[in-house]
Amino acid sequence: xxxxxxxxxxxxxxxxxxxxxxxxxxxxxxxxxxxxxxxxxxxxxxxxxxxxxxxxxxxxxxxxxxxxxxxxxxxxxxxxxxxxxxxxxxxxxxxxxxxxxxxxxxxxxxxxxxxxxxxxxxxxxxxxxxxxxxxxxxxxxxxxxxxxxxxxxxxxxxxxxxxxxxxxxxxxxxxxxxxxxxxxxxxxxxxxxxxxxxxxxxxxxxxxxxxxxxxxxxxxxxxxxxxxxxxxxxxxxxxxxxxxxxxxxxxxxxxxxxxxxxxxxxxxxxxxxxxxxxxxxxxxxxxxxxxxxxxxxxxxxxxxxxxxxxxxxxxxxxxxxxxxxxxxxxxxxxxxxxxxxxxxxxxxxxxxxxxxxxxxxxxxxxxxxxxxxxxxxxxxxxxxxxxxxxxxxxxxxxxxxxxxxxxxxxxxxxxxxxxxxxxxxxxxxxxxxxxxxxxxxxxxxxxxxxxxxxxxxxxxxxxxxxxxxxxxxxxxxxxxxxxxxxxxxxxxxxx
Ligand SMILES: Cc1cc2nc3c(=O)[nH]c(=O)nc-3n(C[C@H](O)[C@H](O)[C@H](O)COP(=O)(O)OP(=O)(O)OC[C@H]3O[C@@H](n4cnc5c(N)ncnc54)[C@H](O)[C@@H]3O)c2cc1C
Numbered sequence: 001x002x003x004x005x006x007x008x009x010x011x012x013x014x015x016x017x018x019x020x021x022x023x024x025x026x027x028x029x030x031x032x033x034x035x036x037x038x039x040x041x042x043x044x045x046x047x048x049x050x051x052x053x054x055x056x057x058x059x060x061x062x063x064x065x066x067x068x069x070x071x072x073x074x075x076x077x078x079x080x081x082x083x084x085x086x087x088x089x090x091x092x093x094x095x096x097x098x099x100x101x102x103x104x105x106x107x108x109x110x111x112x113x114x115x116x117x118x119x120x121x122x123x124x125x126x127x128x129x130x131x132x133x134x135x136x137x138x139x140x141x142x143x144x145x146x147x148x149x150x151x152x153x154x155x156x157x158x159x160x161x162x163x164x165x166x167x168x169x170x171x172x173x174x175x176x177x178x179x180x181x182x183x184x185x186x187x188x189x190x191x192x193x194x195x196x197x198x199x200x201x202x203x204x205x206x207x208x209x210x211x212x213x214x215x216x217x218x219x220x221x222x223x224x225x226x227x228x229x230x231x232x233x234x235x236x237x238x239x240x241x242x243x244x245x246x247x248x249x250x251x252x253x254x255x256x257x258x259x260x261x262x263x264x265x266x267x268x269x270x271x272x273x274x275x276x277x278x279x280x281x282x283x284x285x286x287x288x289x290x291x292x293x294x295x296x297x298x299x300x301x302x303x304x305x306x307x308x309x310x311x312x313x314x315x316x317x318x319x320x321x322x323x324x325x326x327x328x329x330x331x332x333x334x335x336x337x338x339x340x341x342x343x344x345x346x347x348x349x350x351x352x353x354x355x356x357x358x359x360x361x362x363x364x365x366x367x368x369x370x371x372x373x374x375x376x377x378x379x380x381x382x383x384x385x386x387x388x389x390x391x392x393x394x395x396x397x398x399x400x401x402x403x404x405x406x407x408x409x410x411x412x413x414x415x416x417x418x419x420x421x422x423x424x425x426x427x428x429x430x431x432x433x434x435x436x437x438x439x440x441x442x443x444x445x446x447x448x449x450x451x452x453x454x455x456x457x458x459x460x461x462x463x464x465x466x467x468x469x470x471x472x473x474x475x476x477x478x479x480x481x482x483x484x485x486x487x488x489x490x491x492x493x494x495x
Contacts, residue, residue, distance in 0.1 A: 009204035014044035017210035019364035025167035036176035040157035046320025070114035082425030122146035135245030182347035237289035238274030390425030446484035
């Protein structure tokens with residue numbers, strides 16, 4: 001049985017776990033992280049993929065959260081320009097839901113809560129005479145435009161895991177934490193490899209529970225201590241349909257129940273529609289969209305768009321569960337998304353509850369700051385000014401970087417090169433090292449996925465299964481059929 005010691009041990013390889021791993025290891029702490037499935041295998045690949053302040057949180061007067069999130073939007077845009085892109089949102093006005101003056105004030109506030117915003121300000125648009133109104137029913141005449149950002153949530157997790165690994169963190173995937181006890185001034189953590197059932201132990205000074213929706217279960221059954229927060233589990237689901245409109249902008253659709261649903265351009269050929277908000281008590285390892293949620297999302301889209309959708313149009317769906325701190329609110333959508341951290345020094349245990357992908361970096365910084373009593377010489381966090389792996393483009397604009405790549409890798413089909421540039425940023429050079437022609441990319445499993453990329457994902461990004469590759473490291477699953485998938489799986493079996 002192997003023994004290993006580290007300063008901190010993190011349970012959970014979602015955005016919060018890997019964010020803390022990156023922050024702590026950049027400050028010189030030794031870190032081990034265990035994820036029972038794949039990195040971003042749960043909530044962190046099932047979000048709406050927005051890096052945003054959350055316009056709707058203004059209605060619940062959550063100004064602190066909105067301001068912090070907008071500041072993070074600026075930092076992340078700078079540090080991961082390949083993974084995060086500005087996106088325009090069109091809000092069609094519905095007089096009986098929210099008056100125009102209220103929306104104008106909200107958008108004014110939203111623009112001004114972001115200090116040093118790099119994105120254009122909100123404005124009014126005439127949907128009757130504007131291309132952005134073309135896909136909508138003729139009843140929508142007035143709209144508003146504002147900016148937020150779209151991100152590849154799962155790849156943001158991978159980028160943080162790489163950052164942590166580059167600073168000597170041990171990232172253990174498909175490794176479940178099965179028990180943790182404090183003895184002789186160290187946590188003794190029992191781990192099980194889920195692929196082989198082999199067990200082994202790690203030791204650490206501080207234990208961090210970043211298990212997302214499993215946080216209470218881990219606290220109770222694995223750490224055997226009280227959960228400091230009373231939590232609520234809320235499921236949210238999304239669907240994708242063949243693209244509903246041309247153009248690279250999204251819609252924010254208001255619903256009669258006061259909730260909002262986004263319609264977002266997705267992977268060139270699709271529109272992503274979501275999300276729902278429903279209390280969840282089911283199996284956390286098998287979260288799926290329900291027929292009621294499908295109906296709700298289709299009805300919302302059909303209320304706004306000229307093109308009418310039925311369930312037959314749905315080509316993919318996914319669902320995730322948020323863990324929120326319980327509040328006495330009438331509606332689940334009104335419960336704050338702000339994160340909560342609790343650090344107990346004896347024994348040293350940090351618990352993370354709730355949060356947003358958008359605010360993960362700030363959460364991680366605050367979490368590691370809380371560990372100062374255990375690590376008195378802790379340097380300050382450096383993640384605000386540190387590009388994420390792949391984010392150091394050598395130029396300010398992603399477009400200039402892509403232009404350079406077109407000259408350097410002119411033998412790669414444009415669509416593939418663009419996907420590589422967006423997914424891997426400057427790490428594209430690592431992926432394509434010693435490769436000078438398409439023939440040297442190896443076997444093509446299906447259009448757009450070559451052996452060279454799969455090998456890179458296995459060697460540098462912890463990929464093991466076809467789902468890891470097709471649904472998290474890439475979204476090529478949308479374009480793969482069963483035969484293509486089997487071909488990839490057969491190849492993985494003998495790799
Ligand atoms: C529908 C929906 C839409 C959202 N949209 C947005 C959005 O647009 N923008 C935004 O900023 N935020 C959004 N969020 C919020 C965001 O997705 C979450 O706050 C974030 O992903 C939570 O990350 P996490 O690391 O806490 O949890 P998770 O990503 O769930 O990670 C926890 C990990 O812990 C692992 N784990 C559990 N138990 C163990 C164990 N015993 N041993 C080892 N590993 C274990 C799990 O396998 C899991 O991978 C959305 C959330 C939902 C549900």
